[in-house]
Amino acid sequence: MAEDLNVISSTDKAELYQSLIPQIEALLQGEPDLIANLGNICAALKEQFKWFWVGFYMVKDNELVLGPFQGPVACTRIGLGKGVCGAAWQQGKTLIVPDVDAFPGHIACSSLSKSEIVIPLFKNGKVVAVLDVDSEALDQFNETDAYYLEQIITLVNFNE
Numbered sequence: 001m002a003e004d005l006n007v008i009s010s011t012d013k014a015e016l017y018q019s020l021i022p023q024i025e026a027l028l029q030g031e032p033d034l035i036a037n038l039g040n041i042c043a044a045l046k047e048q049f050k051w052f053w054v055g056f057y058m059v060k061d062n063e064l065v066l067g068p069f070q071g072p073v074a075c076t077r078i079g080l081g082k083g084v085c086g087a088a089w090q091q092g093k094t095l096i097v098p099d100v101d102a103f104p105g106h107i108a109c110s111s112l113s114k115s116e117i118v119i120p121l122f123k124n125g126k127v128v129a130v131l132d133v134d135s136e137a138l139d140q141f142n143e144t145d146a147y148y149l150e151q152i153i154t155l156v157n158f159n160e
Helices: 013-028 034-049 083-091 143-153
Strands: 053-060 063-070 077-079 095-097 115-123 126-135
Touching: 013 034, 013 143, 034 053, 034 063, 034 126, 053 083, 063 083, 063 126, 077 083, 083 095, 083 115, 083 126, 095 143, 115 143, 126 143
Parallel strands: none
Antiparallel strands: 053 063, 053 126, 063 077, 095 115, 115 126
């Protein structure tokens, strides 16, 4: 696939995702390297949606460790149950946080982040990573984002 994305303008989130998902599939097709694929997913999402921060945290030695991301520097390690990422990992479910300041135990990697969505990635029934997306706007994420981001992460192959 060409290195450029076909980024569209629309106010319909579903339409934006539906345009982007085939492009992400094409980016990942035939590429076995996990880090390269996670990096391209982050870049594609950030390019399409202009979110503040998009990245992956990988489960390593009972911690979430920073993986590929797009955006400003981030927290490097997050414990189980800590912050939104650690809570999504512990609970094994997608968390949508309309106002991060109202989330008990939120870890403020940046004071500019106002809302967040975190989606766990599973391998053999265990969470092996989370996709973390932050916005500078309050109440940025909803069930549409959850639905499509959950589809996108199923494209990731953790069998390297």
